[in-house]
Amino acid sequence: MTIEEVKAYFLSKRGAIEDYPFGPETPVFKVGSKMFALITDHFDEPAINLKYNKDGIEMVRAGSEWIIPGYHMSKSHWNTLFIEKLEDGLIKELIDVSYNLVYSSLTKAVRKQIEEA
Numbered sequence: 800m801t802i803e804e805v806k807a808y809f810l811s812k813r814g815a816i817e818d819y820p821f822g823p824e825t826p827v828f829k830v831g832s833k834m835f836a837l838i839t840d841h842f843d844e845p846a847i848n849l850k851y852n853k854d855g856i857e858m859v860r861a862g863s864e865w866i867i868p869g870y871h872m873s874k875s876h877w878n879t880l881f882i883e884k885l886e887d888g889l890i891k892e893l894i895d896v897s898y899n900l901v902y903s904s905l906t907k908a909v910r911k912q913i914e915e916a
Contacts, residue, residue, distance in 0.1 A: 800882050800887050800890050800891075801845070801882075802838060802845045802882070804887075805838070805845075805847060805882060805890065805894070806826070806828075806838070808891060808894055809828040809835075809836055809894065809898075810828070812830065812835075812894075812898045812902075813830075813902075813913055813914070814830045814831060814902075814913035814916065815828055815829070815830050815835075815898070816828070816829055816830075821837075824840050825837060825838065825839065825840065826838045830898060830901055830902050830905070830913065831901075831902070831905040831909040831910070831912075831913060833901045833904065833905065834850075834901070835849070835850055835897045835898045835900070835901040835902075836848065836849050836850075836894065836897055836898075839870055839871070839879065841870055841871070842870075842879075842881070844881055844883055844884075845881070845882050845883055846870070846879050846880060846881050846882065847879070847880050847882060848869045848870060848871075848872050848877050848878065848879050848880075849877065849878055849880060849893050849894060849896070849897035850876055850877055850896075850897040850900050850901060851876065851877070851878050851893070851896060851897065851900070852896070852900065853875050853876055856875065856876070856878065859878060859893070860878065863884075863885065863889075865880065865881040865884035865885050866878050866879070866880050866881075866885070866893075867879050878893070880893060
């Protein structure tokens with residue numbers, strides 16, 4: 800997937816928005832004001848940071864050398880993925896996991912607002 804395809808997939812999620820709290824070079828993607836993804840420009844190739852379940856995060860990293868502990872993030876909750884090296888299906892699956900983890904952590908009231916929008 801390209802960065803543009805990844806961005807489009809992020810924004811296809813219900814209630815997802817693009818924000819720039821860290822400056823214009825770091826797009827952050829949120830749902831209900833909580834971050835579920837960001838694009839990092841700290842590498843020589845396109846990379847994204849995604850949240851993952853703490854219990855399974857080491858297993859996901861062990862499955863590919865192109866998934867590493869989250870750059871500038873909590874290493875126990877975030878991964879960095881080098882998207883040009885990974886299969887599109889895996890990238891989408893991990894985006895879904897990240898989004899769903901964050902979405903499910905929102906209050907019922909916030910989820911209702913998103914669903915009704």
